[in-house]
Structures are given as structure tokens and as C-alpha cells.
Amino acid sequence: MEKLGSELMRGSLDLMVLSVLAAGPKYGYLIGQSLHEASRGMVDVQAGTMYPLLHRLEDDKLIRSRWDESTGRRRKWYELTPAGHKRLKQQANQWYQYAQCLTKMLQPVLSASPEPA
């Protein structure tokens, strides 16, 4: 499967990160890994994109962070806030509707011509 281009990801990276955190708290590197796995390799986000995004989500109070030093190394963990959970649900619904709508519109295009390589 092709990697998702940044154009497509642009609008939805926030949502992806929120969804990955829904399962439980994670630290930055782990979030990147989860995104990669959950998307079956289609999503590969650079540190330079991800960390500012995380900080922004934290500024927006959708996630919160805490430092943990139990491993001997300073590590920053993120988790969803109640507002974050709410936003995730809202956005997930919106995206679903959007995806359905778009799929419907593009159906004739997909069935009419052979599938692009």
C-alpha cells in the first residue's frame, strides 16, 4: 500500500494522534510507532511534525502530559483529556460521514475505469 501523502494527512493527523491515544497514555516515540502500525505503514510522521503537533494538542487542552523518570531517562507521557475524548468522537463521526460521502461520489469513477496501480 502506498504511503499517504502529506496533503491527505494534513487535515487528519490530529485525529490520528488522538485516536492512537484513546487506547491509553503513550510517549512521543511510541505514538509515532503506533501511528505507523495502526495505519499498516501508510502513515509515517516525522519528529519535526509530531512533537509540535503534540504540543499544540496540549495547548488546546485535548491531551495532557506528565514527566516520568522511573526508567532513569526523562520521558514525557501524553494522554487524552475528557475534552480530548469528546473531540475525538466528534471528529471521528465527521470523518466517517465525509468518507462515506466521498466514497459514494467516487464510486462511478472507481467502477468505470481499471484500478490505478
Add this chain to the structure above:
Amino acid sequence: MSQQEFELYLSLLGRFLRLNAAQRSEIADELRDHLEERLDELKSQGLSQDEAVRQALHEFGDASELATHFTQLAKLRRRRILMRSMYASVGAATAVILLMWGMMRTPEPLLNQDVVAQSEVTEVAQVKSPDADAFPTVNESADVKAGQSDGPATGTSDHQAEIEKKLATKLDKVDFIDIPLRDTLVYISEQIQVDILFDERSLKESGVTLDEPVTLSLQHTQVSAATAIELVFERAAGTGVLTYKIRDGFIYVQPTATSRDDVSIEIYNVRDLLEGVETTIREGETLSEDSVDALLSRLPGALAGSPLAARDVRKAGGPMAGRRAGAMGRPGMGAGRPGAMAGVMASSSSYPVEVSPVESLIRVIIAATDDTWAKNGSGNGTIEEFDGLLVIRQSEDQHREIKKLLDMLRETKRGIATEQREPEALPSY
């Protein structure tokens, strides 16, 4: 070795980041953690330590780009742009498109190279006037600006006057502690509601860094925005290194050297200054700095002579050949007193010379400004007189200096006129 490289990278990143020390160290810790994990993974895939470090740092990307992504301001700007794009598209939207825009809440995570090269403030400018040039170019050709009929002439458009007025407004509070120059200018820009853009390329070429930390704390005075800008320029880069020009409704920050390539003509009505000035006779000329100061503090009465005679002096190869036009000797109240001039002259060509008032004024202007004149220096500036009007071709920052000088002269002249009306106040020589 690897640890060093990474710490170096982090410190480079730190230089670019515009956050306080605590925030910076937090980001450093987080990135360090990420890097360690990445290194572990790469090494488990078989790479050597060095290879792993190289790969991991490569993945991180350019430090400056990274820093740009991190800064608070960048976030703010991006959000604004996105919001504005949303408003713009509502008109054309069907329900589905509305839904799409509703979901496109997040700003661009990856800025392309062009945008990174500009300052964040530029993005706002782009949104405000989408038809304007995205990349402002330096104007090499001289443009003519018509003057007003009284006082020092200024530029043409309402824009220019408007911006100048805004620059004159007093700032609320100025309390910068180790704030990067760029951020201080953004603050000022917001205060006076004028965009401030940066000639990034020229600034880079001149080695001026906009991230230089500036400390400026004004507790008891309120300064104008223009003064504040000059102060932060000075603190960040030293005197005279940076300047700004007013272009088409915004303020453009450039290195002074670059800005001086860009000259324009302005016309100054100086008839009021020349009024009542008497012709005096003086001898030769001198390069003495004291003479210049003396003249500047007591102008009326010192100017004299005819252009013809002045030319004679030049022909005779007098001290005029030097860089700074000399002063006219000790001025006095009323008619000139050649006797008093003897003390300040270093005259090799000592024959009486008449210099017209306007000539003298021109020399004062040249003496009081930097070496930017064609006639006796290494610059492009020219200054000619026409019917009591000075036609000056100079860079914008020099025009500003000239205006200040003329204002000072006017004030002094006014002050002296007041004194003259009250005979008791006359100082005795």
C-alpha cells in the same frame, strides 16, 4: 561521539527556538528520548552506532525547520490563516464541502521551504492582501515623491503618512528580557497594527541574526514605536546596522547597507529656514568638528555668501576636498563676524569667500549625515537646490535623519526668534 553530535544538534535547535529556558530544556529532553529510542531501533536493525546517529538525525531534519515548527508564533499565524481560509470558502460551499472544511482544522504540519524562509509575520501579510507580492523585492529604481508645500516634505501615498503616524505612537509597555529580535518586532508590530516584514535574504547575507536576544526595559518612559524599533535594532546588531523602510503599507526591515542601495527623491521646503539669513563673508573652510557643532546649535546669522565664491574655494583646492564639508566658522547673532572665525580656521586658502545661505545649509546637512553623498563621499546621495527647495536623493533612513535635522534647526530658529523679541534674554558675546 554520537552523544556530542546530538547535544550539538540540540543546542543548535535551542538557538532557533523562541521559548524560555525551561520550555527549551523540556523539548530537548523529549527529543533526546525520541532519539535514543530511534537509535536503539536502528541498531537492532543492524546499523552501527555512527550509521544509526546519522540516520536518526537525518530523520529529524533541518534544525531551523524544526524550530520553526515549534515556535508559538508560527502556530498562531497558521491558525489565523486557516481560519481565514475557512471564511473564504464558506460562500462557495455545499453541505459536503462545509463538512470538509470543518474537518480541516489542523494547520499544515510541514511547511514548504519557501514559507520557512520567510518570517511568520509575512504569512499574515499574505493573507491580508492576497494579490500583493508574496516575496517583496528591493526596489532599485529611484522613485520621485512629490513634497508638501510647508515643512519638511514627506512621501507620497497616504500609506506612508499613515505608517509614519503609527510609528509615532507611544508604546504601552516595553519590557523585553532576552527576547529574540524578531519577537520584539512582532510585539511592536501588533501594538501599532502595522506589518513588519524582513528582508531575510539580505539580512542573512549581512550575517545579521533575527534571533539575537534583546533586553530592553523601559519603566518610566513611553517611547514611540519608531524609537523602540531603533533601540532594539541597536541592541541586537549595534548602531547603524539595521534599518527599516516603509513600503506600500508595511515596514520592511533591512541591513542599512542594503537599504542604502535604494534611493528616492524627496523635496524639502526650507524657505522658512533660509528666511532672514544674512550673507556673511568668511574665510576658507575647515574640517573642524567643533565648528559643525557650534553651527548646529546656533544656525541663523552664520550662513552667508554667494555660490560663485564657494566654487572659487573648491577650485583653489581648499580643505573642501575632505570627506565632511566643513563648517562656516563661529556664528554670531546678526551679521557674521569674520574676526571670530580666525580661531577655527586652518586656512591655507585664506581669501574672503561668500557662501549663499542655501549652500551653507546644504553643507550642514552633508556634514551631519553619514558618508552617503556622491559629491564628497562614497555614496549615491545627491542634494541640489531649486528656488528655496532642496531636492535630495537619498536612502530612506538618511531622509529620516535629514528630517530630524531640519526639525532641530527649525526649533532652534524658533527659539532664537523668541529670545530676540525679549531683549533682556540676549546673551552677550
